Amino acid sequence: MALLVQKFGGTSVGDPDRMRAVADHVARTVRRGNQVVVVISAMGKETDELIRIAKEVSDTRPGREMDMLVTAGERKATALLCMAIADLGVEAESFTGSQAGFLTDSTHTNAKIIAVEPDRIRASLAAGRVAVVGGAQGRSVDNNVTFLGRGGSDTTAVALAHALGADSCELYTDVPGVFTSDPRLVSDARKMEHITFDELLEMTANGCPKPAMRSVEYARTHGVELHVRSAFTWEPGTVVTKESTTMEQAIVSAVVHDADEAKVTIGGVADRPGVAAHVFRALADADINVDLIVQNTSEQGVTDISFTVPHGELTTAVSICEVAGAEVGFTRVTAEPAIARVSVVGAGMKSHPGVAATVFETLAANDINIEMIATSAIRVSCVVAEADIERAVVALHDAFGLASGPVYVD
């Protein structure tokens, strides 16, 4: 008998039919002899809808009240799922985050978990029941209702799996697992059986629509095995684990891309301490989500700095740079909206030089110009023209032979 935590997102419980389908899946898991704890998000677009009403009612929207409001969404979903499970002859009990023992700090709308004490969940399992827990919820040290923020349901599932010592934390999505590349672009993209936390983190950070980074980091830190899989098949998905010495490491696991980026270049920057700090502090203060940053070697005391931001934040980012430019003195700010990023990720490239070279050669052979390059120990990212991104992804997926299985470090 295994103890499983199963997390379903808002789309998976978006309407009564889907709710019953999830209930069926949970009931079958129980009938196969497992103990099950379910974590779910609010139904469909309900969280957005609650925020929309709040905006209609109020201009100030204090965080404490926003959290009381949005947690109504998961509360509703957990109760409905329990009813649907009960219809199948399996006893189920809903729990708010507070009831499930999630103690958080008081940062309303984006609270951090301090401790998880799931005594009531253990009691529910011991009584032979399914426990259904509202995702992204908790109770603050001063006893107010808190919300963990968007993507918080993944974190709830992982933290609960850790606290209960669950055998696996299953994150159900609308895709069957993590692929070597986006199957919509690359026809022979392959579902991976295994991936490491580090690889998944590099992928989620690079536009792969996968579990919230915070939950993956939590799982890595606490050694919680994740299983990313489809809600509507029994086929196994992708298992995410720490890398181990016995496990072979793929040199390159996946080619991922992100087309929702734009590039800003500030040119003629005086090459002295504090200039870059001034600019990026101003961007951070405005909550601009800066991603890649590249600075070229200084020539004659001036340099260029380029960085990428989400498309939606480009105009604001450029304005801030222009103001900062006037303050610290640089000559020009240019924006390029039509760019995209392709990244090659693999835990084995740490010990296997030459991956970057293969990336550059492949793009060159396909006549694709590279505008920016950035690397980490297990990732090589290139910014290219948006028009070239599909060709770049397909070419790289092919160059590393990902369709036929990973090439392992020998």
Added chain:
Amino acid sequence: MALLVQKFGGTSVGDPDRMRAVADHVARTVRRGNQVVVVISAMGKETDELIRIAKEVSDTRPGREMDMLVTAGERKATALLCMAIADLGVEAESFTGSQAGFLTDSTHTNAKIIAVEPDRIRASLAAGRVAVVGGAQGRSVDNNVTFLGRGGSDTTAVALAHALGADSCELYTDVPGVFTSDPRLVSDARKMEHITFDELLEMTANGCPKPAMRSVEYARTHGVELHVRSAFTWEPGTVVTKESTTMEQAIVSAVVHDADEAKVTIGGVADRPGVAAHVFRALADADINVDLIVQNTSEQGVTDISFTVPHGELTTAVSICEVAGAEVGFTRVTAEPAIARVSVVGAGMKSHPGVAATVFETLAANDINIEMIATSAIRVSCVVAEADIERAVVALHDAFGLASGPVYVD
């Protein structure tokens, strides 16, 4: 400085505009130097909507989960109202029934209050804030979320007013107070300044759309002064108090009516012990809401029993009586859907004989036939043909001179 509990129903907070109007009313009450605790219901038809979704998702609908579900409605409303109050520069905090200290039994969907320990509400008031409490909610002794049932928000308000020692419990409705008769029928119906709990209980039991009976009984038992008033004027409404020796008692306070009733007569009933018990137990087991029951004097060992039920339950009631008739032996069951009831209510009639006679004379003078009569110490009710009900109400309101003020016991 007074401590006021203000209760607003679902219609009063049915949309963002109304929500802001209630917030404005609360903020003004605070600015006049009062401490305010607000109790609200779910917005508009939200509770119905949640129940509708539950029916779509599940056939079994366990009570524990229904309570978790429907309490999401008040939770949402309390948070939104706090936001709207905050916009007006007044600090407000929302509380669930559990947070507000409502301890209940475990009768899910219709829980009873065991104790109210509003420590957090007191702390909120002491900090200069408005406390906004979700109506009809509590926490059971085994720590589950409970719902007090329909009309439970009135009970929450009254119980909280009692526990806090509030100066008044204001129940806001869409009418300016309690009237001597239905103003839609009686053009010179007058809003009453005062009414006793006993009178209000007889009125609510007789189709007057006023506070839930349970809350009025709670207020009477614990001596909580109620103030039934309109949400959208500052004009005082009707104050409901225990009768006191110093207060004059009106012989007749009001003429109320109920057109949503139907009459069932079972004829040829053997006049021996247990027959009536058998019939009314069968009706009670089927949750038929029997109201007036009249049994005539026995003639030659058989008698007739008539009773009234809501229109919607007439068919079921007749079927049950036919089955019961076969079991205990009576000769016929007849149904009369087109009846209505008019009641004359007044605390002073206890010590002032002749009210019943005036009622009968007035109806006779207007050529209105009386089908059933039932009385209590402070009420005389007559069932008449539905077609006669408007004329009956107007005639009685006039006969007791209610338009020009009550006639007091001398």
